[in-house]
Amino acid sequence: MSFDNIRRIASRDYDLWAQLGRGRAVLDTPEKLDQYLYSYGPMTKAQWRTLLSELSLIPEPIEIIDYGCGQGLATALLFDHFGDDFIKSVQKVVLIEPSEVALRRAGAIISCYSADQFQVETINKTMDAIDAEDLLGKTGILTNHIFSNVLDIDGYDHFKLLEKIFQRKGRHCILAVSHDRSFEGGSSRFKDLETAVCDPQYSEWFTVQQTQIWQFECGNGKPAIAWVLEIEVIDGSF
Template sequence: MRFIDGIYKPCVEKCKNIQDIPSVLSILDNGKAVLDDNRKCDRYIAFYGGHHFHKLYAAFASTNFRYTESKDIEIIDWGCGQGLATCVLIDYLIDNNINPNIVSVTLIEPSLIALNRGNNFTRQMLQSTSSSRCTIRKVNKYIDDLTANDLASEMGTIKVHLFSNIIDVEAFSLNDLHRLILASFQGSNRLICTSPDSNGKYRLDDFSDLFSQSCQLVNSASSDLPIYQEVFYFKNKQYERCRIGRCERQFTVNLT
């Protein structure tokens, strides 16, 4: 796995000898902090990157991405952090021999340091694909500060919206986000929303309900079941199979 070997494990190696784990988790605000230096970025990936990978990989399996074969797609990664969701999606497509033409990736993130790292990681992952001319757009904003002008899109493309560990964050308006998507993305839109546990379930359900009230949802999928996969366990300083909680909601809407 390119993400595991090229992004996750190098950060684990940098951080694996950390002793004061509670202090690190507090600084990272249990994964919710806006990261302001490279050390925190490395630690975020080391502590949470494996969970991100397995949770997203399981979610992507619920979307039949075969329909994107040889078609133009746009990836929009909301609250992207270091672009981990985009990187895992690219990895998933490569591993499953699915070859869309990724025409653009839009990375939206308030931390400029994390955003620049996400840009670099995305370029690193794209090197293994045929989408060499993909445009990467960096939008250095909080979600509530976005306008339609920040979100360039083409009507004829398939849009894949990634919301990884962001919809459950209560710092922004779901209603405003819903209106922004309706105003900015014509055509086919696949929205994939994941949360680390059931605590954010109501926000994912509320977000889905907003679209079901304004559009017809198709190819919906959901799961609240945990998965069991191997990640680095800092307490024991080794990779172990562990329980990864998750909440997943995804659906497609065609916007005119």
């Protein structure tokens, strides 16, 4: 299983690009999923290749939560980049997605990577419908939160979502990447969240260990924005 093989198998042009909502629509048919792979697969790979090249993840017990996961492409790229030692350190992957058909495919894809090494949990919800209880897991391990072309989308309360994430004590790492744009949500949502997280009034609840936002051009020449946040939640009651 690999991202490239997923595209080789399922990427097809059904002339449905106009129904993808510039990559932000909730896809409700397998044909639209295939069209997304065809139309936006190269962009997704280019974005995550740039972001992941800046990271050095040490294999340790972790859980992954992929928000608005679509077909699970970002998690697949994470596994492809860091390889078997990283995959063996994963204890659970939670896939959250409002499209039932996309969620079924994501679950199948990530289960192929698992080979029964880790648990795969699927949650069919919109971003605003996510509960803090959906995000609970083992204490004492790192949780990686994945946002692939999701954090920039308007129509949900990104501040409330972050509050729900930080109800869980322990170490968190947010990995987010999106197209760099200034309309319909856009890159300002990254910067607004970073400003809120770094506000000194929250220092009694969590410690920011690293935060970095950078803008770049992907290999396909498209502008992108990424955010890496490492944080430890001391008291999840804020």
